Amino acid sequence: MRYAIVSDVHANLESLDRALAATQPSDTLVSLGDVVGYGPNPNECVAILRERCRHAVLGNHDLAALENFGVDSFNSVARAAIHWTQKVLDEPSRAWLNALPYELRFPDFLLVHGAPVRYFDYILDKAAAAAAFERTDAPLVFVGHTHIAEYWTCDEAGAIGHKHMQHGGELELENGKRYIVDVGSVGQPRDLNPDPSFVLYDSERRRVEWIRYTYAIDDVARKMRAAGLPAYLADRLALGR
Secondary structure (H helix, E strand, O other): OEEEEEOOOOOOHHHHHHHHHOOOOOOEEEEOOOOOOOOOOHHHHHHHHHHHOOEEOOOHHHHHHHHOOOHHHOOHHHHHHHHHHHHHOOHHHHHHHHOOOOEEEOOOOEEEOOOOOOOOOOOOOHHHHHHHHHOOOOOEEEEOOOOOEEEEEEEOOOOEEEEEOOOOEEEEOOOOEEEEEEEOOOOOOOOOOOOOEEEEEEOOOOEEEEEEOOOOHHHHHHHHHHHOOOHHHHHHOOOOO
């Protein structure tokens, strides 16, 4: 089976459309959360994923939009975007997001937004990766949250390895190693590459591929400004940070 795994769409409809155009109808679509927040099309993005996703988990921005959870810890622009999202989010979108679990465990892999057990932690260094591996026995964990395309490994001796996938690429899973795969962000990449990222996972071939692609950034930025969302959020799309 091949899985198309997206994360951190953040209401960026143009980018989501381009990502899905790069998948096959037979792919199993998965969302790792943060469908809303930051961007101008929350309801449209939720509607697409609600219809097409086979599996989905909840992100912190999704929860913030529903319950104001964690908003006090957001920076000012993220907080402004969540307040805007709360005003425009329709009931079908709220109902779908509200029904999402924090994690989904399958025999061969785990799906979470940020990290195992501590679902909204960021895995940004080897110490955080080691702690995340300790909290699960899953051989393969798919995460988003950081908006950075990368992966972490843990070998049988507990040594942690790491590689950025800033320009896409492939990973062949090896026996004797465990993996945390950060699929990057569809809606707002932050690895100094403005091209969004998602992952194709072939479970039979044990291969992970990061897909980077271009989309109409200027169109999204114009929509964000027209909606009254913070200009910084529109400007950062072209910077990949």
